């Protein structure tokens with residue numbers, strides 16, 4: 001897969017809904033009800049972070065949920081890419097970008113939403129052909145003002161900002177010309193997950209899905 005094709009795929013995924021939930025799941029038994037609640041609420045694109053021992057099993061379970069598009073987050077190494085693809089991930093997300101990681105994703109045909117936090121990092125990805133990128137850590141790296149400033153010299157790059165975003169500040173990003181969607185963990189909070197409160201998660205998803213962009 002070329003970086004151009006990867007960007008086309010990640011753009012379509014980012015256009016599915018205003019928010020991509022960032023999920024940290026410890027129990028594979030929660031995968032299906034969680035994905036179903038998020039999809040019912042109107043958020044079909046899901047990012048499962050490879051930060052728990054259960055993550056690959058969670059991806060495999062979620063990949064079978066109708067209407068969902070499941071990706072793997074926190075991809076750091078070529079080995080992570082291979083495991084994510086094997087589990088059934090349809091896209092990958094990384095906090096930053098390294099040539100070996102991008103090589104592996106391109107070879108494996110996994111569309112990457114790779115991270116950049118500065119103009120230099122965004123330009124390096126653009127040089128390689130990635131016109132859709134993750135802006136991470138969004139709030140800590142200057143927030144919506146920083147992302148808006150990048151749009152002036154780099155209008156051809158579109159972003160999914162992630163990191164520190166919630167319902168209250170998501171609109172600041174979604175109003176920007178260079179933002180396709182935002183990522184965030186707020187739609188699947190730890191307390192609701194621990195309680196298996198799928199209705200609460202569906203309500204949070206529905207609220208997020210209604211955000212204008």
Ligand SMILES: O=C(O)C(=O)C[C@H](O)[C@H](O)COP(=O)(O)O
Nearest residue numbers: 073074094095162163164184185
């Ligand atoms: O490691 C990755 O690939 C990630 O995707 C990192 C996540 O985007 C953020 O950790 C989510 O940040 P919060 O919404 O503030 O919890």
